[in-house]
Amino acid sequence: MLQRDVLVIGAGPAGLAASIEAGKAGADVLLVDLNMQPGGQLFKQIHKFFGSSAHRSGTRGYDIGKQLLKEAEEAGVEIWMQSTVIGIFPGNKIGIEKGLDNGDKEIITLQAKKIIIATGASENAIRFEGWTTPGVMGAGAAQTMINVNHVKPGKKIVMLGTGNVGLIVSYQLMQAGCDVVALVEAAPKIGGYAVHAAKIRRAGVPIYLCHTIIEAIKGEDGCVCGCVIAKVDDKFQPIPGTEETIECDTITLAAGLKPTMDLVKLADCKLTFNGPFGGYIPLHNEKMETSREGVFVAGDTTGVEEANTALEEGKIAGISAAEELGLISSENADLMRAEIWKRLDALRLGPFGERRMMEKEHILKEYREIIGTPISAE
Amino acid sequence: MCLRVENHVILDCGHTGPLVEVTVDGKTIQAYEGEPILASLLNAGIKINRYTVKRKEPRGLFCGIGQCTDCAMVVDGKPNVRTCITPIKAGMVIKTQNGLSKGE
Amino acid sequence: MALINTGYLEYEELSAIQKLPDQDRFAKGPVAIIECVQEIPCNPCEAACPVGAIHVGEPITNLPTLHGEKCTGCGMCVSRCPGLAIVIVNKVYSDTTATVSFPFEYFPIPVVGEERNAMNRKGEILCKGKIVKVMNPAAFDHTPVVTVEIPKEFADEVRTIERIR
Numbered sequence: 001m002l003q004r005d006v007l008v009i010g011a012g013p014a015g016l017a018a019s020i021e022a023g024k025a026g027a028d029v030l031l032v033d034l035n036m037q038p039g040g041q042l043f044k045q046i047h048k049f050f051g052s053s054a055h056r057s058g059t060r061g062y063d064i065g066k067q068l069l070k071e072a073e074e075a076g077v078e079i080w081m082q083s084t085v086i087g088i089f090p091g092n093k094i095g096i097e098k099g100l101d102n103g104d105k106e107i108i109t110l111q112a113k114k115i116i117i118a119t120g121a122s123e124n125a126i127r128f129e130g131w132t133t134p135g136v137m138g139a140g141a142a143q144t145m146i147n148v149n150h151v152k153p154g155k156k157i158v159m160l161g162t163g164n165v166g167l168i169v170s171y172q173l174m175q176a177g178c179d180v181v182a183l184v185e186a187a188p189k190i191g192g193y194a195v196h197a198a199k200i201r202r203a204g205v206p207i208y209l210c211h212t213i214i215e216a217i218k219g220e221d222g223c224v225c226g227c228v229i230a231k232v233d234d235k236f237q238p239i240p241g242t243e244e245t246i247e248c249d250t251i252t253l254a255a256g257l258k259p260t261m262d263l264v265k266l267a268d269c270k271l272t273f274n275g276p277f278g279g280y281i282p283l284h285n286e287k288m289e290t291s292r293e294g295v296f297v298a299g300d301t302t303g304v305e306e307a308n309t310a311l312e313e314g315k316i317a318g319i320s321a322a323e324e325l326g327l328i329s330s331e332n333a334d335l336m337r338a339e340i341w342k343r344l345d346a347l348r349l350g351p352f353g354e355r356r357m358m359e360k361e362h363i364l365k366e367y368r369e370i371i372g373t374p375i376s377a378e
Numbered sequence: 379m380c381l382r383v384e385n386h387v388i389l390d391c392g393h394t395g396p397l398v399e400v401t402v403d404g405k406t407i408q409a410y411e412g413e414p415i416l417a418s419l420l421n422a423g424i425k426i427n428r429y430t431v432k433r434k435e436p437r438g439l440f441c442g443i444g445q446c447t448d449c450a451m452v453v454d455g456k457p458n459v460r461t462c463i464t465p466i467k468a469g470m471v472i473k474t475q476n477g478l479s480k481g482e
Numbered sequence: 483m484a485l486i487n488t489g490y491l492e493y494e495e496l497s498a499i500q501k502l503p504d505q506d507r508f509a510k511g512p513v514a515i516i517e518c519v520q521e522i523p524c525n526p527c528e529a530a531c532p533v534g535a536i537h538v539g540e541p542i543t544n545l546p547t548l549h550g551e552k553c554t555g556c557g558m559c560v561s562r563c564p565g566l567a568i569v570i571v572n573k574v575y576s577d578t579t580a581t582v583s584f585p586f587e588y589f590p591i592p593v594v595g596e597e598r599n600a601m602n603r604k605g606e607i608l609c610k611g612k613i614v615k616v617m618n619p620a621a622f623d624h625t626p627v628v629t630v631e632i633p634k635e636f637a638d639e640v641r642t643i644e645r646i647r
């Protein structure tokens with residue numbers, strides 16, 4: 001069986017940052033990901049990031065992705081793409097399925113001293129009549145198509161949801177040459193940052209608040225040719241008689257994300273439910289260690305936030321794994337983590353961040369009270 | 379119908395792979411080697427990738443990152459290929475998948 | 483706040499939150515208008531300003547404030563703001579016209595001399611505008627800054643031009 005010091009699962013910002021830190025400390029790191037290319041969702045983020053100018057804010061997401069890949073290479077991180085973790089067994093034994101769907105897949109087993117799970121999040125679906133019709137898709141899917149694959153998902157788009165994803169992807173669809181004909185939002189106010197909404201509005205795109213999509217209209221070709229929207233009451237129920245039809249060939253759903261928990265569950269980590277963070281998440285401590293000794297988590301898997309926080313959490317997980325391997329002294333690791341926590345706190349300030357700051361503190365407290373010290377799986 | 383993003387202020391929309399030919403349900407289309415099969419199909423105006431097992435309903439791109447399996451097709455005789463994370467190769471034979479499909 | 487219900491700022495709302503340059507400052511020539519009104523963790527504008535006219539400080543969720551007398555209207559902050567929320571307004575471009583310089587990330591990028599529809603924060607076409615300057619150096623990292631000349635009375639309202647499809 002193959003042996004590695006650290007196995008990192010998921011090559012997005014959190015997984016890459018974790019791999020880089022552990023690799024720099026001298027650990028033998030293997031990073032696996034099921035996609036064609038590493039970088040997670042960074043390469044479809046073509047906008048300039050917010051955050052502190054001391055830490056790459058004002059840089060476009062894909063440039064941060066390129067930088068991370070370079071750092072990973074320099075840190076000697078081994079990357080396997082098209083590789084899916086299909087089993088986590090006692091003794092940190094891992095089963096990996098490697099290869100493309102249309103080729104011959106190979107099953108590889110290995111044992112890792114430490115495991116870092118950074119599998120990110122997946123988009124929530126919103127169900128309405130016809131929601132499975134081709135042409136209805138996640139906003140992130142549309143974003144991947146235009147910004148990574150350079151193909152438009154359609155020509156006329158209706159976006160459901162006005163959180164930052166809905167606003168940013170609407171803007172980027174216009175940059176790619178699509179027409180965004182409307183944004184539809186069930187809440188009475190815009191969910192995302194005002195500066196993102198301002199870009200949409202000054203482009204002349206209407207935002208329908210207190211509205212939802214009640215039907216995707218299917219054309220003769222079996223695909224979307226329009227949608228019916230309606231006003232909703234204060235319990236988010238459609239109000240009969242308020243229906244309007246909008247012509248479009250694509251409906252994109254930006255209704256939030258939920259942490260991808262499959263492997264966390266497989267590793268038998270203790271979970272907690274947290275609404276603001278998107279659903280079930282693994283309990284973890286300040287070192288990003290779960291209830292299972294030697295199993296760490298980082299990024300959206302620990303609660304949906306954004307790339308900056310994922311990066312910082314990834315660094316913590318990588319440092320902590322290296323610390324447990326004896327590659328970084330506890331004293332140094334504590335200092336490094338304290339610096340990063342300071343930056344994380346700064347990212348969780350203000351009216352959009354304070355809730356996440358509170359929830360994170362709550363999760364750390366819950367860990368101290370329920371788990372205390374991580375449990376060995378042996 | 380061409381849905382390629384040709385001009386962009388931020389992105390360089392050049393393709394790394396050569397332009398090749400593949401067939402979709404017997405029809406020849408052009409595609410860039412290395413891009414996801416799904417992207418080539420979308421550009422060619424093909425939005426339906428499969429029909430469901432029981433109700434025979436059409437499905438197409440939904441997550442775009444290999445998680446939902448709605449874009450599964452039969453590729454070179456192999457069913458259940460997630461076309462959003464499988465790259466194009468010259469001469470590929472791609473077919474709309476019906477139900478679970480046993481391939482060929 | 484009207485903003486979160488509509489997606490755009492009314493001038494009154496903006497001026498209630500951000501300290502805008504006074505008429506004396508406008509009389510001296512181009513100056514930055516920072517239309518950033520929510521406390522989000524972001525501060526690149528502060529480092530972008532070569533004369534130290536923008537202050538964010540700690541924590542980085544502070545709203546940026548502009549020192550109008552220091553600001554030279556150079557426009558370095560316009561391309562650096564990730565929120566595309568800064569414009570440069572010159573109310574004394576000529577006797578009858580003003581200019582607005584704004585970030586514009588859509589294809590096709592306008593060219594100098596071109597006439598385009600000038601739009602307000604709501605996306606309404608207010609007037610015709612003449613493109614008088616387009617800056618897109620590598621340092622702007624693909625955020626071109628376009629300057630449009632418009633009748634003076636629209637200087638507080640025009641914030642972009644219509645995208646050509």
